[in-house]
Amino acid sequence: MSLAASRDIRTLAHFIAGRFVPPVAGTYVEDVAPATGAVIARLPRGDAADVGAAVEAARGAIDHGWRRSSTAERAELCEAIAARIEHRLDELAALESHDTGKPLALARRVDIPRAVANFRFFAGAVRHHATEMHEMQGAINYTLRRPLGVVGLITPWNLPLYLLTWKCAPALAMGNSVVAKPSELTPLTAAALAEIFLEAGAPAGVFNLVHGLGAEAGAALVEHADVAAVSFTGGTATGARVAAAAAPLFKKLSLELGGKNPTLVFADCDFEAAVEGSLLAGFLNQGQVCLCGSRILVERAIHDRFVDALVERVRAMRVGDPADEATCLGALVGLEHRDKVERYLQLARDDGGQVHGGARPDLPPPFDRGAFLQPAVVTGLPHSCRFVQEEIFGPVVSVHPFDDEEEAVTLANDVRYGLSASLWTRDLERAHRVSARLETGMVWVNTWLLRDLRVPFGGAKQSGVGREGGRWSLEFFSEARNVCIQLENKKP
Numbered sequence: 448m449s450l451a452a453s454r455d456i457r458t459l460a461h462f463i464a465g466r467f468v469p470p471v472a473g474t475y476v477e478d479v480a481p482a483t484g485a486v487i488a489r490l491p492r493g494d495a496a497d498v499g500a501a502v503e504a505a506r507g508a509i510d511h512g513w514r515r516s517s518t519a520e521r522a523e524l525c526e527a528i529a530a531r532i533e534h535r536l537d538e539l540a541a542l543e544s545h546d547t548g549k550p551l552a553l554a555r556r557v558d559i560p561r562a563v564a565n566f567r568f569f570a571g572a573v574r575h576h577a578t579e580m581h582e583m584q585g586a587i588n589y590t591l592r593r594p595l596g597v598v599g600l601i602t603p604w605n606l607p608l609y610l611l612t613w614k615c616a617p618a619l620a621m622g623n624s625v626v627a628k629p630s631e632l633t634p635l636t637a638a639a640l641a642e643i644f645l646e647a648g649a650p651a652g653v654f655n656l657v658h659g660l661g662a663e664a665g666a667a668l669v670e671h672a673d674v675a676a677v678s679f680t681g682g683t684a685t686g687a688r689v690a691a692a693a694a695p696l697f698k699k700l701s702l703e704l705g706g707k708n709p710t711l712v713f714a715d716c717d718f719e720a721a722v723e724g725s726l727l728a729g730f731l732n733q734g735q736v737c738l739c740g741s742r743i744l745v746e747r748a749i750h751d752r753f754v755d756a757l758v759e760r761v762r763a764m765r766v767g768d769p770a771d772e773a774t775c776l777g778a779l780v781g782l783e784h785r786d787k788v789e790r791y792l793q794l795a796r797d798d799g800g801q802v803h804g805g806a807r808p809d810l811p812p813p814f815d816r817g818a819f820l821q822p823a824v825v826t827g828l829p830h831s832c833r834f835v836q837e838e839i840f841g842p843v844v845s846v847h848p849f850d851d852e853e854e855a856v857t858l859a860n861d862v863r864y865g866l867s868a869s870l871w872t873r874d875l876e877r878a879h880r881v882s883a884r885l886e887t888g889m890v891w892v893n894t895w896l897l898r899d900l901r902v903p904f905g906g907a908k909q910s911g912v913g914r915e916g917g918r919w920s921l922e923f924f925s926e927a928r929n930v931c932i933q934l935e936n937k938k939p
């Protein structure tokens with residue numbers, strides 16, 4: 448059964464050994480469009496049997512030739528996949544917007560082009576990849592990088608195709624075969640990616656896709672003895688479960704987890720640029736990007752002016768139909784998630800915060816049943832309260848004054864997360880000094896989300912373990928083997 452054939456009834460299938468197949472147990476879960484509440488697809492409720500078949504197919508692909516594929520062949524496959532994603536950009540953007548509730552324009556401008564860029568980038572990266580040589584007196588060492596085998600890729604709902612391709616491209620480029628488990632909330636573009644692998648003539652079993660719930664299909668993938676490595680992106684609590692399951696099996700693990708990222712605004716900044724940057728960092732994708740700056744720390748001298756400017760701009764953000772070009776914010780991923788964000792807003796009120804915005808918008812049908820929420824700015828909260836300390840992952844930010852650089856750094860580091868930070872200042876020395884003291888994996892200065900795919904991406908503290916991106920991804924998806932050759936006939 449191909450995805451295209453089943454499109455009318457929107458019943459998705461696993462993709463195993465180059466074929467679309469129904470779940471062994473025959474059970475499905477519903478996929479709901481967050482903007483309307485309509486059921487748009489049924490996806491297989493995969494379990495250990497489906498995962499087992501996918502892992503076997505992935506193993507088979509390695510044994511049947513993928514192991515011997517050349518770097519050029521793998522790079523060409525990545526380029527072919529990139530070209531096909533690009534060719535289907537409008538369709539994929541529509542699927543992504545429909546499935547996540549995000550603005551169509553955002554999916555068209557960011558999500559899908561970045562999926563193309565991921566495959567293109569890693570095609571180039573693997574072609575140019577070099578390993579190390581260490582010379583000794585009378586001997587040389589060189590490092591071989593060998594594929595790990597079957598790797599499991601587990602991805603969240605906020606950037607579905609973007610994050611799946613971010614893992615899939617380097618995994619394949621390094622000669623592994625893949626079993627992917629996308630979020631059960633947003634399976635559509637992963638299903639389309641499987642179609643693209645089929646169209647591109649990828650060897651059967653090199654890319655496999657198992658749909659299903661995290662605690663079932665996801666857990667089965669992590670626990671499978673023949674899965675050599677797991678690259679996981681998702682929440683910190685889930686990451687802890689994945690790590691606990693993988694540890695006794697000594698799997699290689701990459702964990703990209705949650706964040707509660709600070710935006711530090713110093714009085715010497717370019718004020719307009721800092722307000723615009725904080726707005727983007729706070730609310731892009733309805734605040735559902737792991738890198739979103741949800742704690743805005745502002746030097747007291749400009750705090751009140753900053754809050755007024757931010758609130759004014761937040762009030763002007765248009766919330767509604769994701770397909771409308773004028774829409775700034777679409778729907779949150781679901782009603783349950785909106786309830787969670789609203790509970791946090793109530794907590795903020797209970798803790799004495801002033802909430803500017805945060806109401807449910809009054810939208811016409813069918814969007815009156817969607818998971819929409821007006822963006823909110825919260826002021827007057829102690830930094831220790833739950834709204835400020837916990838990841839909410841919605842269109843809500845808190846703003847806090849600080850008196851000097853020391854206090855700014857202390858507040859910025861005062862959470863259990865450490866993914867990213869952005870700071871706004873015209874003082875170059877301060878930029879270097881503060882960047883060096885922030886306990887995060889990434890720091891942006893006078894910008895946010897500017898991405899170079901060669902740089903290390905990942906978090907400190909409870910935001911993750913390991914780095915992906917550029918050579919870090921190529922190294923994660925391969926095993927280093929040192930070869931030592933004695934050149935002179937000397938006793939060791």
Ligand code: NAD
Binds near residue numbers: 660669
């Ligand atoms: P989640 O942790 O609920 O789910 C992520 C994935 O893990 C899904 O595919 C899910 O089905 C699967 N899963 C759930 N339980 C599992 C288990 N026991 N074993 C194996 N797999 C399991 O996260 P989410 O709600 O989909 O995504 C939002 C979270 O992702 C936020 O915390 C966000 O910060 C984080 N995120 C992090 C990054 C990053 O790069 N650091 C990027 C995007 C999102």
